[in-house]
Amino acid sequence: MTRWTPDPTFYPSPREAVTAPTEKLAYVAAFDRAASRPDAIVVLDTDPDSPEYGRVVGWTDLPYVGDELHHFGWNACSSALCPTAPHPHVERRYLIVPGLRSSRIHVLDTQPDPRQPQIVKVIGAEELAKRAGYSRPHTVHCGLDGIYLSALGGADGEEGPGGIAILDHTTFEVRGAWEADRGPQFLAYDVWWHLTQDVLVTSEWGTPSMIEDGIIGELLLGRRYGHAIHFWDLAKRRHVQRVDLGDAYQMPLELRPAHDPTKSYGFVGVVISVEDLSASIWLWHRDGDGWAVTRVIDIPAEPADPADLPDLLKPFGAVPPLVTDIDLSVDDRFLYVSCWGTGELRQYDVSDPLHPVQTGSVHLGGIVRRSAHPSAPDEPLAGGPQMVEVSRDGRRVYVSNSLYGAWDDQFYPDGVGAWLAKLDVDVDTGGLTPDERFFPHGDEFRGLRVHQTRLQGGDASSDSYCFP
Template identity: 80%
Template sequence: MTRWTPDPTFYASPSDAAGAPAEKLAYVAAFDRAAEQPDAIAVIDTDPASETYGRVVGWTDLPHTGDELHHFGWNACSSALCPTAPHPHVERRYLIVPGLRSSRLYVIDTKDDPRAPRIVKEISPEELKSKSGYSRPHTIHCGPDGIYVSALGNGTDGGGPGGIAVLDHTTFEVRGQWEADRGDQFLAYDFWWHLTRDVLVTSEWGTPDMIEDGINPELLLGRKYGHRLHFWDLAKRTLVQSVDLGDQYQMTLELRPAHEPTKEYGFVGVVVSVEDLSASVWVWHREAGEFKVTKVIDIPAEPAATEDLPPALQPFGAVPPLVTDIDLSVDDKFLYVSCWGTGELKQYDVSDPFHPVEVGSVRLGGIVGRVPHPSFPDERLAGGPQMVEVSRDGKRVYVTNSLYGSWDDQFYPDGVGAWLAKIDVADGGGIAVDPQFFPHGDEFRGRRVHQTRLQGGDASSDSYCFPSA
């Protein structure tokens, strides 16, 4: 008799996941801005006891050029343990990897040799467009009933609306468009959910023709980029409520809901205010049946000499923080905020989500600061902490430095380089750069690096249906 057991990297509750073993490998999306070499998945050794700690130990080239890999994710995760999941015995085995510029998706198997991931399926742009009506896949989340893929554009002309496509968990075929009734939702970006409340949340960036050639000053100053959050009935797939943060708050990007399924709040990062170049973090929450969004963190721009600024910022005489990613620890205690413009990673204690307290900060790179890594004190870094990934136990944070090719070029016109840093987290708060971990430069073979995924799961790839004890 065959006995089926769930994948051991799945955890019923956040507290169970926080006690998981430390990751031994990290998978990193590496892309060629010039589209002359294929993009790749790089494999990094994250085991401090290993002789190859902090080095690239595996590499998988993709078969095409010009994909620009972005926010890839696992095929399955802890949501497979939810009571509504029809497939509790799937494995966290495959990486679902979207090409943001090509509209192509790859399915990459990590099981047989985790250091040599193997491409097992390719979903063409034509298939994605014909079956879902979408293009420019951006973010992957593993749901209890399928693999969800956010997309920025429609399948015809590079405009909108953007939305969500769903892939089959087993065959990886495109099932179709998720939305049954989208109301007036048009712009898309990130999404996530409160599974036990049947709520899905989406945010806004812009359509492909608004972002692919870089940030458009006319659109920015005209307040045309996204500034709303949308709340959906997850089961019915219908839009229930939209909340406008105010059109001065441009680009409501990353969403990080509380992991604890008894909680119904989450955080969203806003890239920039057109009124003062500040960035901000807001918390969504429900009151008397209606969702509200409240600003809880303000991060001001930093004055700078004109000659030190790229042309795009010289008229302003300041460096905007540019909050381009946030991440929430699995225990919902610490929120990490990447300020890609100033080169700062901030750590906030959000035990009280309405009153965050800053408890840690490190700087690497930055438009003006160019702060070096401690292991290479003479090397001025470009880029800054951008994509943020937190380990399940909350003790390690990984940051990469590229935002999006054309936007990199505007804010770091002399080159953004490529680097991955690891930040150690002290008990009770406080962070410090690990001087022994710094894959960078030629190790990434001329590619820039973006999303990181941790072997066995991480803070931004799992959702849970059972409360912590």
């Protein structure tokens, strides 16, 4: 795992990362909602000059059932080139793949054959609970001093608090809980940082009982899900500030800090407002010696005939956008916002972070729309753009359609299917165009649902940088 020279997929700055070679493969988490067969990591060919472009070219079944793969990440990335990193010669080689329901963590080696990742280690739920006091592992990020793994539940599935576990870069053993002083933080979801400023940021969803059977209406209308983000001293591992968005704004999930390490801002997506079913994007930024948030994008719900809506939405007569993922291009210019409920991917120019301008939109799926892909115009799609991944050069965006098993069933009760699409980006003026040659779907995923995508060599949401 240790090299004498830095991994060539590492870049000291986002400017250099944008010039990286085009990805040839994509790794996709696929899961069996019935938990009757193993989940899998699926490998797609993303090389447009390949005869297998847009096809499944690799498949690795996990050893157990019931994992529900969700988010996963690389063991190492460009943060290894930071001046304080103790391990500059690690490789971007291993995929760290948690099971959100099982609390197992799988380590897959993408060498020597990147198309056939091999399982080299499985960390059981009992080890995560014993060493870190957590369960329901969710998000993986490669940090300076270890692999950061957010978790939603306490030990053995207890209600909390959720938090961050640290895995060793070399052995992948669970070192322990990251927090030295968590202050008022209890709910957990995503974790990101401003590395050169010693600032870590976390967001909130809910405890295991609040999420595993889907959205609970009483909790949502009672404003019980997360509605704050937290700021931490990264070096001291101590809570610094809780910033409340207001309890109407339920579930601030995905965090996307600026890639430029000299900047002190980032975006967080809010799933839903209980007052009008809208979704929103907020900007966190410095406010004197502390931090503040400003709502910079509102996306309204769309009126709909109750007869066309799932039971959960019939009383409201509207489709909520349900912003469940966002992604920021490496040059910090374009923000991508997935509206899983309405079946839309939006693109915003955020060169001025306080004043985003919408520059693109593509409809695929949607609770009511069921917009088809241009390569299959007679096939209405269920689900919608959900997990979003952007190539390092910003020219390609990949979207998959499943959110979380229990949510899929609530909002798409007739079935969510399985599909993944690639969109081409006009990097000069903005705009998105579906690639008609790249649309793996249906039987290609062997009955599994597809969630997060990671790109070979890195992508917009896997790396952080210490040089501007």
